[in-house]
Amino acid sequence: MDVEMPDGTIITDVPEGTTKAELMRRLGMTKPPSQEWMAKTMAGMTLAGKPWYERAAIQMGAGVDTLGKGLRQLFAGEEENKRLQREVAQDRLLKKALAEASDTKRLPEWMPTAGSALQVAGEVLPTMAVPFGTYTTAARALPRAVGLMRGPATPARMGTGALITESAIGGGVSGALTPTAEGESRAENVLLGTGAGAVTPAVLAGGRQALNIVTPGGGRSRAGAQIAEELTQGAADQQLALQQTIQNLRAQSGRQGPIPLSVAAQLRDPQLARLEAGSRARSGANWYDFDQAQAQAVSDELMRATRGAENVGTQRAARSANREILYNQAMRSINEPAFLSDLSRFKSNLEVATLSPEASNPAVRNMLTQLSTEIDRLGQNFTPEHLATIRANLAKKAPLVPTNAYDAVPRDNPATMSVLREVDNILNNATNNRWQDVLSAYKRDSDIVRSAQAAGKVREAFIDPATGRVRGVSADVAGEVPKITEAGLGRAMDVARGPRRELVLDPTVAARLEGILGALRQQNIVQGVKRSATAGGGSNTASDLMAARAAQQAGDVVAGMAGGIPGAIAKGTIDRAIDVANTFRDRALAEALQDPQRLIALLERRLAAGQPLSAAETSVLQILRSAPAAAATN
Numbered sequence: 001m002d003v004e005m006p007d008g009t010i011i012t013d014v015p016e017g018t019t020k021a022e023l024m025r026r027l028g029m030t031k032p033p034s035q036e037w038m039a040k041t042m043a044g045m046t047l048a049g050k051p052w053y054e055r056a057a058i059q060m061g062a063g064v065d066t067l068g069k070g071l072r073q074l075f076a077g078e079e080e081n082k083r084l085q086r087e088v089a090q091d092r093l094l095k096k097a098l099a100e101a102s103d104t105k106r107l108p109e110w111m112p113t114a115g116s117a118l119q120v121a122g123e124v125l126p127t128m129a130v131p132f133g134t135y136t137t138a139a140r141a142l143p144r145a146v147g148l149m150r151g152p153a154t155p156a157r158m159g160t161g162a163l164i165t166e167s168a169i170g171g172g173v174s175g176a177l178t179p180t181a182e183g184e185s186r187a188e189n190v191l192l193g194t195g196a197g198a199v200t201p202a203v204l205a206g207g208r209q210a211l212n213i214v215t216p217g218g219g220r221s222r223a224g225a226q227i228a229e230e231l232t233q234g235a236a237d238q239q240l241a242l243q244q245t246i247q248n249l250r251a252q253s254g255r256q257g258p259i260p261l262s263v264a265a266q267l268r269d270p271q272l273a274r275l276e277a278g279s280r281a282r283s284g285a286n287w288y289d290f291d292q293a294q295a296q297a298v299s300d301e302l303m304r305a306t307r308g309a310e311n312v313g314t315q316r317a318a319r320s321a322n323r324e325i326l327y328n329q330a331m332r333s334i335n336e337p338a339f340l341s342d343l344s345r346f347k348s349n350l351e352v353a354t355l356s357p358e359a360s361n362p363a364v365r366n367m368l369t370q371l372s373t374e375i376d377r378l379g380q381n382f383t384p385e386h387l388a389t390i391r392a393n394l395a396k397k398a399p400l401v402p403t404n405a406y407d408a409v410p411r412d413n414p415a416t417m418s419v420l421r422e423v424d425n426i427l428n429n430a431t432n433n434r435w436q437d438v439l440s441a442y443k444r445d446s447d448i449v450r451s452a453q454a455a456g457k458v459r460e461a462f463i464d465p466a467t468g469r470v471r472g473v474s475a476d477v478a479g480e481v482p483k484i485t486e487a488g489l490g491r492a493m494d495v496a497r498g499p500r501r502e503l504v505l506d507p508t509v510a511a512r513l514e515g516i517l518g519a520l521r522q523q524n525i526v527q528g529v530k531r532s533a534t535a536g537g538g539s540n541t542a543s544d545l546m547a548a549r550a551a552q553q554a555g556d557v558v559a560g561m562a563g564g565i566p567g568a569i570a571k572g573t574i575d576r577a578i579d580v581a582n583t584f585r586d587r588a589l590a591e592a593l594q595d596p597q598r599l600i601a602l603l604e605r606r607l608a609a610g611q612p613l614s615a616a617e618t619s620v621l622q623i624l625r626s627a628p629a630a631a632a633t634n
Contacts, residue, residue, distance in 0.1 A: 002014065003018070003020055004040075036093055036097075039090070039093035039094045039096070039097040040097045040100075040101075042094060042097070043094060043097035043098045043100075043101045044097075044101060046058060046098070047098065047101050047102075055102065058098065059098060059099070059102065062091075062094070062095045062098055066091070066095075066179060069084060069087065069088055069091070069179040070179040072084060073085075073179055073180065084179070085179075085180060088179045088180065091179075249596045249599060249600050250596075250600065257515060257519060258297060258300075258301050259294060259297045259298055259301060259516065259519040260290070260293055260294050260297055260594075261294075261519060261522055261523055262276055262290070262523065262526070262593055262594050263276075263592070263593050263594070263595070263596050263599055264276045264525060264526060264593065265519075265522040265523040265525055265526070266522070266596065268522060268525060269525075270525065270528075270529045272593065273525045273526045273528070273529040274529050275589075275593060276526050276593050277526050277527075277529060279586065279589055279590050279593060280526070282586060283583075283586040283587070283590060286586055286587050286589075286590035286591075287590055287594070290590075290594045291475075292475070292476060292481075294523070295475035295476065295481050295483060295484070296475075296476075296481055298484045298516060298519070298520065299462075299475070299481050299482055299484060301512065301515075301516050302458070302459070302462070302484060302489075302513070302516060303459070304512070305455070305458075305509050305512035305513050305516065306455035306456070306458050306459040306509065306513075307455075308448075308451060308452035308455045308456075308506065308509065309452055309453075309455040309456030309458075309459050309460075309465075311452055312449060312452045312453055312456060315445070315448050315449045315452055316449055318445060319442065319445035319446060319448070319449055322441050322442075322445055323438060323441065323442050323445070326434070326437050326438045326441050327388070327438050329434055329437075330427070330431040330434035330435050330437065330438055331384060331385060331388075331431070333431050333432055333434055334384050334430050334431060335429070335430050335431075335432065336430075338429050338430050339384055339426065339429075339430035342425070342426040342429055342430065343375065343382065343387075343426065346375075346422055346423075346426060347372060347375050347376075349422065350368050350371055350372040350375075350419075351372065353368050353415055353418070353419075354368050354369065354372075356415065358413060358414055358415035359415065361410070361413065363405070363408045363409045363410060364409055364410070364413055364415045364416065366405040366408065366409070367394070367405045367406060367408070367409040367415075367416065367419075368415065368419075369405070370404070370405035370406065371390060371419070374386070374390065384426075384427055384430050384431070387423055387426065387427060388427060388435075390406065390423070391420065391423045391424070391427075393406035393407070394406050394409065394411075394416060394419065394420055394423075395411075395420060397411075398410075398411055424436075424439065447506075448506070450498075450504050451504060451505050451506040451509060453504075454496035454497075454504040454505045455496070455505060455506075455509055457492065457495050457496045458489075458492045458493060458495075458496050458505075458513065461488065461489075461491070461492035461495065462482035462484055462488070462492070463482060470482045472488070484516070484520070485520065486517060486520040486521050486524055489513070489516060489517050489520065490517060493505075493510075493513055493517070588602075
């Protein structure tokens with residue numbers, strides 16, 4: 001058989017029937033067994049062969065006995081107290097040995113054994129069997145407790161402050177009833193018990209608050225309070241003001257265009273913008289979907305506004321076809337005598353024009369001379385079609401490399417414009433004003449073509465028309481959505497203007513692009529605001545601070561009690577709970593700042609609960625109540 005010696009050494013293969021004392025003599029061990037060894041031996045003998053329920057009863061009985069010895073010490077004399085103190089020291093060794101004997105070695109070392117838990121239950125059991133007020137007799141040993149303990153109130157009806165006082169007294173009484181070993185101080189036990197009793201209700205109250213915030217609903221409540229705290233100033237009738245605010249938010253959200261904007265952008269409110277900036281800095285992931293949706297909406301609206309860019313070729317063909325029809329109609333209605341009369345006068349005017357100051361410009365003089373020469377060259381064969389061709393050459397955009405006198409002449413020269421006017425007059429007179437129909441239709445169709453070309457320039461600033469590839473920075477991971485900024489769109493629209501900076505885009509297209517630009521400008525309020533001290537998301541509400549302090553206090557208390565790895569784990573768990581709570585709060589805050597309907601829902605819940613708004617919460621009403629006025633300035 002195996003025998004464990006007092007020093008913990010295990011002797012194997014010992015003959016059956018050999019006593020430990022005999023074995024010690026054989027081995028020359030004369031040192032008497034230690035108290036620890038004796039306690040282990042007694043524990044093993046006590047629990048050996050017992051069923052589980054008897055073993056549990058023994059463990060609880062060891063705990064119950066602790067309170068009894070503490071009571072006896074209170075009323076014992078000096079000699080009796082010394083004897084009891086020695087017993088207390090021995091009992092502690094026995095209780096430790098009993099607890100270790102129940103250790104299954106399956107749990108981490110820092111976890112209490114089943115025996116330890118049962119002993120604690122045994123110590124608490126007597127205190128649960130009687131009303132709290134019956135501690136009064138024992139508390140007479142504590143002068144301060146005597147007066148406070150008389151006629152104690154029912155703890156269930158107490159506020160937290162009163163409960164802290166009651167628990168402090170109870171903790172002090174428990175400390176007084178804790179048996180002491182030699183060298184220990186009952187006064188220390190009283191102080192420690194009083195302190196532990198006082199902190200428990202505060203931790204539990206904070207724990208209840210912490211539990212409340214570690215939920216999505218609690219996060220929404222905290223988010224609403226945070227928005228309110230940052231923005232509110234006060235209102236005479238909070239309930240009425242809250243109802244008005246909800247109505248205004250509904251009206252404002254209905255005015256939103258195709259591009260989603262945050263609440264701060266919709267209301268153009270710098271305080272909400274600071275909240276948004278803080279929310280983005282602290283939890284940017286909560287804004288990812290919103291930003292993606294906004295970028296996609298901006299891109300889609302830009303593509304819709306510049307849809308004409310896809311039809312430039314078709315519109316050019318339509319312009320040519322329309323001109324051909326109207327031109328043929330005009331030429332079939334020529335009044336020959338009227339044309340010849342006007343042409344003779346025009347020829348004379350050309351000769352006079354060559355003597356004008358403008359003709360000192362060689363390009364102008366060459367154009368006048370070329371036109372006069374062409375009329376002379378054809379003589380009676382010079383027709384309205386010839387004159388219309390010359391007019392087309394003079395009216396078209398001058399090429400970079402001119403090939404004839406008509407190409408080289410400046411288009412804005414007075415002589416050139418005078419020739420064009422006189423040619424149009426001759427053709428109108430010869431066609432009974434049908435030539436004007438040709439000019440008007442061509443200008444209309446040309447404006448459409450130019451607008452489509454200008455829309456293409458805007459689109460091309462962000463999308464390569466040949467490959468469809470996004471130019472510059474993309475707003476999505478796949479690289480399919482261009483990142484369209486206020487500055488970038490403004491530059492693209494400037495490029496789309498005509499040579500004299502005139503507006504070339506169709507007014508409807510220009511209005512839609514201006515709408516996109518305005519939306520981007522509104523959203524940029526977040527970048528425009530200066531971040532204040534609370535721009536990180538607003539200062540904490542009182543409830544947040546209470547919960548944070550209580551959770552921190554609870555973590556410190558638990559960590560201090562457990563110590564080592566257990567304490568670190570407990571503290572880490574509480575810190576993780578705080579992180580979860582803040583995650584819920586941050587998400588709810590971002591959602592409310594992104595969608596007026598969610599903010600309305602937060603306010604409606606407060607209204608339905610009949611909760612009066614705090615001094616901080618009430619001023620959100622003034623900020624949000626200005627929504628219609630803000631919308632009217634759009």
